[in-house]
Amino acid sequence: MSENFETAIRSMCEGVGNDKARMMDIVREVQETFGCVSDDAMDLIADQVRTPRVEVESVVTFYAFLSKKQNGTVVFRLCDDIIDRMFGFERLKHAITEELGIDIGETTADGRFSLETTPCIGMCDQAPALMINDEIFTEVSRDTLLDYVEQLKAGITPERLRRRLGDGNNSNPLVSAAVSNNIRTRGEVIFAPLECGRALKKALSMSPNEVIRDIKTARLRGRGGAGFPTGMKWDFTRAARGERKFVICNADEGEPGTFKDRVILTERPELLIEGMAIAGYAIGAQEGIIYLRGEYAYLRPFLEDMLQKARNTGMLGKAIFGKQGFDFDIRIQMGAGAYVCGEETALISSCEGLRGDPKNRPPFPAQKGYHGYPTSVNNVETFCCVARILDQGAGWFSQIGSKGSTGTKLLSISGDCRRPGVYEVPFGIKLCEVLEMAGGNGAVAVQIGGPSGQMVGPKDYNRTICYDDLATGGAMMVFGPNRNLLEVVHYFMEFFVEESCGYCTPCRVGNALLKDRLERIMEGKGEPADLDYLEDLGVTVKSTSRCGLGQTSPNPILSTLKNFRPLYEQLVHEDQPFQATFDIQKALGEAKSIAGRPSMHFAE
Amino acid sequence: MAKPKIATTSLAGCFGCHMSILDIDERILELVDIVDFDKSPINDIKEFTGECLVGLVEGGCANEENVRVLQDFRKHCKILISLGDCAINGGLPAMRNTIPLKECLDEAYLNGPSVYNPSGRIPNDSEIPLLLNKVYPCHEVVKIDYHLPGCPPSADTIWQALTALLTDKPMELPYELIKYD
The missing domain is CATH 3.40.30.10 (Glutaredoxin)
Structure with missing residues (x-):
C-alpha cells in the first residue's frame, strides 16, 4: 500500500469531517478515484472515521455502483x-x-x-x-x-x-448531456413559466401553520406514488419534537419507466429548491437534503450551481429574504445505484451513510427520521407543486384535476408509442386520452406506475389517472401487440429479486419463489394449481413484507393474473409427468455412465 | 357403491412406516370395512388394479424403480400422501447426497472396512435398477398432496389422517400426535 494511497484516502475522509454518517460520499469518491473500494481502502476508511470495518464493507457491497474489485478506467x-x-x-x-x-x-x-x-x-x-x-x-x-x-x-x-447535446438545459455547460427532455405537454403547475422567489416570499409573509393550511386546502398528495397527503405529513413533522428537523427531497427516481424527475431537475430546479425552502419554513427545518440517484450524477454540477445561485439571491442561507430566524440550506446526497433507496426509510439510511435498508415503521420519519430527527421526505414533483400552490393559491390549484386528486401529474411514457416523453396532464384524465396523446393507440397492455404498479388491458382504458383509480408515481409503459407480456412480468420479477435488500424473508425469498414458479409456467411445465400458488404467495409477500418494495413487488404477477389470465391458462397443463424441477435423465446420468448401460424404465 | 381403495408402497424406506400402519392394531378391521386395499405390501398385490382414492408412500426416491413406482402412484391415486420423514425429506438414505455416487459404490462394494468381495466387481446386472445421482424426497419428483411427518408417524396419526380423508371430515391432529421430541 503506497503512502500516497493512504494520504489520499485519509484526506477524502477528512473532506467530510471524518463523519461516518457521510460514508456514501467517502466511498463514492474512493470508487471514482481508484476504480474500486479495495480491502485496503476499507481498512483505512474504517480507521479514519472510527467505525467497525464491517460498516464500511456493508455499504460498499450493497450499492451497485461501488465495487471491491478493480473496475476498468x-x-x-x-x-x-x-x-x-x-x-x-x-x-x-x-x-x-x-x-x-x-x-x-x-x-x-x-x-x-x-x-x-x-x-x-x-x-x-x-x-x-x-x-x-x-x-x-x-x-x-x-x-x-x-x-x-x-x-x-x-x-x-x-x-x-x-x-450532440440535448434540448433545454441539457445543453447547459454544467450539464452538457446528450439527453433529451421530450416534454410533450406543458401543464399549469410544473412547466408553466416561473417567477423565482415569489412563492417563497409569499410563504414567509404567512405563519408556518398558514402555509401548511394552504397545502391542506389545495389537497396536495405525494407525487412519488403512495399519495400521502403532504399537508398532513408536514403537520406531523412540525408537531414532532426535535432539536433539528430535516426536509429531504426524494430524487432517487428508480422505478423503471419513470423519468419525469430527471426532466424537473433539468428544467425546473428553481421550483424544487423554492418548494424545499417553503417546506423548511413550514415544518421548522434548517437543513435540506436532495437525495440524487447515482444515475443522475451528470446533473450534480448543475444542481450545485443552482443551489449556489439560490444562496446568492438569498433564497437559501441565513435569514432568508430578510426573515430573521429562518435559516435553511440544502446539500446534495448522491446515491449509488440501489432501487430500494427510493423507499423513504431506506433513503434515510442511505443518507446516514448506511446500507439502504428500510427501517421499521413506526416511528415514521415525521417523528424519527434522519439521525432520529423529525424529517419530511417528499418527491421532487411534490415540492414543485408546493411552490406553485403558494404562488398561485390553494384555491387555484384545487380547481385543477379531479376531486380526490388535485393538480396535474407528470407522466413518463415509454414503450410502443409514437411520442414517448414527459406529459403534464391534469388528474382525472382517461387512460385512453393519454394513449391517444402519446400515439400508443394499438396498445394491448399498459403498465401503470412501473413494475410496482399494475398492468391493465383495453377493458380498463376508460379508467382515469388519479389516486382513487389508476394511481401512478408517473411511469407508464406501453406494450404493443407483438410483445410477450409474461416476459415483461418476468423481467419485473427479476428486477425485484435483484433489488430486494434481503432484510426480510417474505421479500427476499418470496420474490425468488414467485419468479421460479413463473419460469416454470413459461417453460410449459406448469399446472393449473401453480396459478393459485402464485396468487397465494403473492398475497403473502405483499401483506408480510417490511417495506414498500415487497409490499408491491408481486403486483406484476397479481395484476396480470387478474387482467390477462388467459395468457397463463394457455401455458399450464394438468397431468405433468414430473415436477418441473425434476429431470430424470439428469438424475440418472452418473449411474448410467458408471454402469455403462441405459435406464430400463426411462428411455432417453 | 363400491368401497374406495387405498394403496401403499415403500420406496427408499425401512418399512418402519408400514409397521406403524399395522400398529393401528384391531382398527385395521374397521379400516377394511370402509376401504379396499389395492397395490400394497400388506396384501402383496404387485400392480394397480384400478383407481385409488388414497396412496401412502413411504421412503424417498433412490433409484429409477422408485421413480417409476411413484409415478404409477401419482397416476392411480387421487390423493397422494408422503408418509414419514424419508418420503418427506429423503431421510437416512439421503445421507449419501453429499458424496458422489461413484464414491458411495466404491465404499459399499470395494473399499469399506467390512467388505469381502474377492471378485472386485460392483454388481451391475441389467435387472438392478440404476441409482439416482442423489436421493430425492417424493414431492421433488411428483406432486404430493399431503405430508405426514414422523419417523415413523404414529399409528394414531395415520389413523386420524386416513379416517378424516375417507369420511370427508376435517383432520384432527392434536399436539401429542405431531410433536416429535
Missing part, C-alpha cells in the same frame, strides 16, 4: 430494463461483449474497460441507453456503440464522445 453500464430490451438491448450487449471480448461483470485484461448492466437509468423515452462512466448516451445503435469503443480505445475520454 472506463465502465460501460448498459441500461437493462424492459423498454431497453424491447428496443435493442440484446443487440448492444452482443456487439459490445464481442468487441471487448469480455462478458457482463468482467473487466478487460489490460484493465481499461469494464462491462456491466444496470436497471433503468431513467431514459426509457430514448432507449436503448447506456452510461459510460457518468456520461449518458441515448438512442444508441450498434454501430454507434462500436464506434464509441473504437474511439475510447484510441484514448478519447467519454465526455468527448458526445455527438
